[in-house]
Structure formats: C-alpha cells, structure tokens
Amino acid sequence: MDILLKIGDMWVRRRAAPDLIAVAAVEGLRPATVVTGASEGLGFALARRIAREGRAIVLLARTEEVLAEAGDDLQSAYPNATVIAEPLDVGQKDAPALLDALLARHGLYLDVLVNNAGIGIGGNFTDLAPEQLDELVETNVAAVTRLTRHYLPAMRARARGGIMNLASLAAFTPGPWQAPYFASKAFVLSLTAAIGGECAGEGVRVCAIACGPVETRIHRKMNASNTFYRALLPSASAERMARLAWRSYRMGRRVVVPGIVNSFIAWSARAMPYEILLPMVDWLMKPRARPVSGTRARRGALRLARSTGSRR
Numbered sequence: 001m002d003i004l005l006k007i008g009d010m011w012v013r014r015r016a017a018p019d020l021i022a023v024a025a026v027e028g029l030r031p032a033t034v035v036t037g038a039s040e041g042l043g044f045a046l047a048r049r050i051a052r053e054g055r056a057i058v059l060l061a062r063t064e065e066v067l068a069e070a071g072d073d074l075q076s077a078y079p080n081a082t083v084i085a086e087p088l089d090v091g092q093k094d095a096p097a098l099l100d101a102l103l104a105r106h107g108l109y110l111d112v113l114v115n116n117a118g119i120g121i122g123g124n125f126t127d128l129a130p131e132q133l134d135e136l137v138e139t140n141v142a143a144v145t146r147l148t149r150h151y152l153p154a155m156r157a158r159a160r161g162g163i164m165n166l167a168s169l170a171a172f173t174p175g176p177w178q179a180p181y182f183a184s185k186a187f188v189l190s191l192t193a194a195i196g197g198e199c200a201g202e203g204v205r206v207c208a209i210a211c212g213p214v215e216t217r218i219h220r221k222m223n224a225s226n227t228f229y230r231a232l233l234p235s236a237s238a239e240r241m242a243r244l245a246w247r248s249y250r251m252g253r254r255v256v257v258p259g260i261v262n263s264f265i266a267w268s269a270r271a272m273p274y275e276i277l278l279p280m281v282d283w284l285m286k287p288r289a290r291p292v293s294g295t296r297a298r299r300g301a302l303r304l305a306r307s308t309g310s311r312r
C-alpha cells in the first residue's frame with residue numbers, strides 16, 4: 001500500500017513549484033485538517049481516520065453539544081492528535097473569514113479541507129419549503145464553492161495540501177423525490193473534477209468522493225427510510241467509507257466511486273438514456289406509505305444502531 005501512496009504522491013507533485021513567499025507566510029503555524037459536518041456520520045468517521053495519524057484536526061458542525069462530545073471522543077481516543085471542535089454553520093457567507101480567525105487563534109493554517117457537511121431533503125419538489133431549499137443550496141453548493149475558492153489559491157501557491165469534497169452516487173443521475181439533493185451533488189462532482197484538472201500535478205490534491213449509500217442518519221433526516229433504494233442497494237458503514245475515501249484522496253485520485261457495485265451503478269447511469277434511467281430512479285427513490293421490507297435495510301439499521309464509530 002505504501003508504494004501506491006508514494007507513487008500517488010510523485011504523480012500529484014510532478015509539476016510542483018512552491019512559491020517561497022507563500023510557504024514563509026505560514027512559518028510557525030501548524031498545518032491543520034478541517035472537516036466540516038464532523039459531529040456524526042461520515043464526517044465523524046473521516047475525522048477519526050485522520051486523527052489516527054496524529055494530525056491537528058478541526059471539527060465543524062452546528063449543534064454544539066453533539067460536536068463537543070465528538071471532539072472529546074476523538075481527543076481521548078487519539079491523544080497524539082490535536083482535536084479542536086468549534087460550532088460553525090458553513091452555509092453562512094462569512095464562514096471562511098470565521099474559520100480563518102478560528103485557525104489563527106489556535107496557531108494553525110488550513111492544509112487539508114474536507115467539505116463533508118451536507119443535508120438532504122426528500123419529497124415532491126413543489127411541497128418543499130423555500131427555506132429548506134435555501135438551506136440545502138447554501139450548505140451543499142455555496143459553502144463548498146466558497147470554502148474551495150477561499151483556500152485553494154494558497155494551497156496551490158504552497159504546492160501542498162488538498163481538498164476532498166463529498167459528492168455522491170446521486171451525482172450521476174437526476175433524482176426524483178430528492179431532486180435538489182441529487183442536483184447539488186452533481187454540482188459538487190462537476191466542480192471538483194474540473195478544478196482537479198486545473199491543478200493537476202501542482203502538488204495539491206483535489207478529490208471528489210462519490211459514495212453510494214452509507215449507514216448514517218441522513219436517510220432518516222431526509223424522510224427516505226421507506227424507499228426501495230434503502231431496501232435494495234448495499235450500504236457501507238461510515239468507517240469503511242471513510243477508510244476508502246481517505247486512502248483514495250492520499251493516492252491523489254480525482255473522482256472516486258468506492259466499491260464495485262457503486263462503480264457499476266455510476267457507469268450504467270452515465271450510459272443509460274434518461275427514458276430508461278429516470279423511471280428506475282423514480283421507483284427507487286419514491287417514499288412509500290408503508291415500511292419497505294428488505295433485509296439490507298434491516299441489517300443496515302441494526303449496524304447503525306450497534307455501531308460505535310458512526311455517531312447515532
């Protein structure tokens with residue numbers, strides 16, 4: 001594995017030319033990894049994976065108590081890491097400035113950014129409240145764009161660091177019943193892949209993770225528990241997904257669809273005409289009045305309930 005990471009590193013740095021002024025500007029500060037949406041689910045699992053390496057890590061989310069608990073858990077599990085947990089709504093326009101101030105207070109600079117915070121809404125588009133739509137666009141689209149734009153120039157100048165953006169398998173198809181969520185993930189995938197191309201070889205990693213279903217509370221929050229996709233599609237644990245995502249990021253990959261089944265689904269969605277694809281996705285995503293029976297869904301719910309790594 002190490003050899004793959006080394007080859008990946010050489011590939012990422014093949015045209016790297018650090019600007020000495022930019023490097024000097026962060027002298028005396030420690031590099032930090034910032035994970036947005038790190039209080040639970042995939043963000044917490046990613047933070048745990050990164051903290052294991054003894055790095056300085058900043059966890060962000062909105063709900064203070066849950067976040068503080070997550071920070072304490074990680075700090076006691078990995079005493080070599082520096083864990084900072086601070087409430088911040090990344091959807092706010094001034095989130096980058098607030099994050100700059102937070103990092104400066106702790107003698108840190110942002111080296112790696114994991115744009116993981118995301119929300120979903122399920123239902124018929126015309127039934128969704130405009131405020132919910134605004135929140136989704138601010139969190140899933142605007143925050144990712146703003147934070148990437150804010151931190152990427154200095155990373156490129158220093159020729160180090162990187163950005164991991166959480167897209168989804170949802171990025172490969174329009175998604176009836178979760179239309180804004182699917183559209184937001186298509187935006188994240190497209191933006192990240194394109195920017196990754198612009199920075200290729202400069203020493204900065206820019207990576208989109210397009211994972212399939214992961215056992216977290218997001219499905220329940222978006223009212224998707226009683227759907228055929230929950231019953232039929234295999235879903236990974238947050239820990240497994242975090243491990244695959246972090247390894248792929250470190251190898252310098254640009255677009256990652258973890259898992260063979262997910263890769264096949266992504267490939268099929270791209271190859272299929274909308275006339276066939278859309279009715280299939282509609283059937284998979286439509287919330288049903290009665291519980292959808294399925295061993296996968298039951299097993300997944302059990303795993304989530306028992307899981308120690310993925311919070312709640």
Ligand SMILES: NC(=O)c1ccc[n+]([C@@H]2O[C@H](COP(=O)([O-])OP(=O)(O)OC[C@H]3O[C@@H](n4cnc5c(N)ncnc54)[C@H](OP(=O)(O)O)[C@@H]3O)[C@@H](O)[C@H]2O)c1
Binds near residue numbers: 041214
């Ligand atoms: N689970 C899946 O099946 C799956 C599949 C593909 C992609 N993804 C993507 O992976 C990411 C994580 O998903 P998840 O399943 O782990 O979700 P989750 O369990 O619902 O966790 C979401 C996290 O984001 C935080 N958050 C939400 N809005 C925020 C905001 N405005 N500012 C700061 N933090 C915010 C939440 O905390 P607060 O609410 O306290 O802020 C929480 O910590 C998302 O981008 C999602 O789209 C998930």
